Amino acid sequence: MTLKRILVTGGAGFLGSHLCERLVEHGHDVICLDNFFTSQKSNVAHLLGRPNFELIRHDITLPVFLEVDEIYNLACPAAPGHYQFNPIKTMKTSVMGAINVLGMAKRCRAKVLQASTSEVYGDPEIHPQPESYRGAVNPIGLRACYDEGKRAAETLLMDYHRHNHVNIRIVRIFNTYGPRMHPFDGRVISNFIRQALAGEDITIFGDGTQTRSFCYRDDLVDGMIRMMDAPDTLIGPINLGNPGEFTIRQLAELVLELTGSSSKIIEQPLPADDPTQRQPDITLARKQLGWEPEVPLREGLSKTIDWFRQIDLSHYRPPTPNW
Numbered sequence: 001m002t003l004k005r006i007l008v009t010g011g012a013g014f015l016g017s018h019l020c021e022r023l024v025e026h027g028h029d030v031i032c033l034d035n036f037f038t039s040q041k042s043n044v045a046h047l048l049g050r051p052n053f054e055l056i057r058h059d060i061t062l063p064v065f066l067e068v069d070e071i072y073n074l075a076c077p078a079a080p081g082h083y084q085f086n087p088i089k090t091m092k093t094s095v096m097g098a099i100n101v102l103g104m105a106k107r108c109r110a111k112v113l114q115a116s117t118s119e120v121y122g123d124p125e126i127h128p129q130p131e132s133y134r135g136a137v138n139p140i141g142l143r144a145c146y147d148e149g150k151r152a153a154e155t156l157l158m159d160y161h162r163h164n165h166v167n168i169r170i171v172r173i174f175n176t177y178g179p180r181m182h183p184f185d186g187r188v189i190s191n192f193i194r195q196a197l198a199g200e201d202i203t204i205f206g207d208g209t210q211t212r213s214f215c216y217r218d219d220l221v222d223g224m225i226r227m228m229d230a231p232d233t234l235i236g237p238i239n240l241g242n243p244g245e246f247t248i249r250q251l252a253e254l255v256l257e258l259t260g261s262s263s264k265i266i267e268q269p270l271p272a273d274d275p276t277q278r279q280p281d282i283t284l285a286r287k288q289l290g291w292e293p294e295v296p297l298r299e300g301l302s303k304t305i306d307w308f309r310q311i312d313l314s315h316y317r318p319p320t321p322n323w
């Protein structure tokens with residue numbers, strides 16, 4: 001295997017830190033770039049002493065000059081509470097971040113993989129969602145800063161590819177969970193586990209009939225690396241996610257069962273534009289990457305619960321503001 005110089009933007013985050021770990025283990029020269037908006041150094045502290053790992057505090061909305069062979073572009077707040085905290089900054093991060101990364105890729109002829117999202121499908125009218133579906137996004141809603149920012153980033157990747165021959169990959173990630181999620185990110189799995197372990201009420205938004213498909217982080221990171229390593233003709237977009245579909249109420253009940261908690265389930269108002277259903281069609285990933293998730297929800301949740309049991313919540317700032 002050829003060893004490469006690899007930049008991971010958002011590399012200190014939940015997914016980014018696992019990706020960095022995996023790439024460092026493979027022996028690559030890894031540069032993690034992050035502004036720590038929604039993460040903390042502890043996520044990559046164990047990598048700091050490794051000779052093939054470097055950490056740069058930088059905001060990707062500003063240009064950066066590095067010499068690399070590959071770039072995984074993950075820098076962007078991902079949880080609704082995080083990306084709505086400063087929506088204008090979220091849009092800037094997606095759009096200017098993509099421009100800065102693509103400019104660097106063009107200059108050093110690097111390959112860029114963009115962490116896009118199932119949110120490009122909005123509240124989908126087609127189920128499950130194939131890559132050919134163009135989506136139903138509300139461009140003026142509360143989620144638009146993220147959804148439209150990620151859609152614009154996909155556009156930029158495609159235009160740099162067509163006009164400047166930049167070697168690109170686009171993966172559309174569906175809800176992913178696992179150890180190192182920010183415990184106060186407000187996402188459904190972190191909320192339910194934290195609430196169940198503390199004996200607090202489990203907050204279902206709406207009536208809990210909306211669905212999501214949850215992918216364990218190891219499966220997801222494996223899919224991203226396969227996509228980066230795939231032949232240059234495979235640029236995507238390609239869906240990465242676990243097709244197992246659950247209602248939010250089923251998820252709440254499973255978390256209660258696995259934690260042995262006696263917390264009560266309560267209903268709270270549904271946030272605006274909350275997608276009613278979401279399930280990836282992963283036919284393309286199966287065929288073209290030979291990829292398919294292996295970790296069932298019950299097993300992944302148990303591992304995540306074990307992690308939540310052993311962390312000290314006082315080390316995390318709720319709700320992770322950029323103060």
Ligand code: NAD
Nearest residue numbers: 010013014015035036037038039059060076078173175176
């Ligand atoms: P995360 O919030 O843990 O990670 C994002 C990282 O980006 C954080 O470390 C944050 O500090 C950093 N960041 C944010 N703005 C930045 C900026 N301007 N400059 C530099 N760094 C910045 O979230 P995650 O779940 O690990 O998501 C990683 C990527 O995957 C994101 O791009 C997200 O949109 C995408 N994604 C994740 C999911 C999921 O379910 N986890 C689903 C779809 C897409």
Ligand code: UDP
Nearest residue numbers: 080186187188189191203204205210248274
């Ligand atoms: N949700 C919930 N209770 C919570 C947090 C989230 O019922 O405490 C719901 C939310 O309304 C959505 C689903 O769980 O329908 C997934 O939310 P999340 O924020 O994890 O991600 P999304 O897929 O909406 O981006």
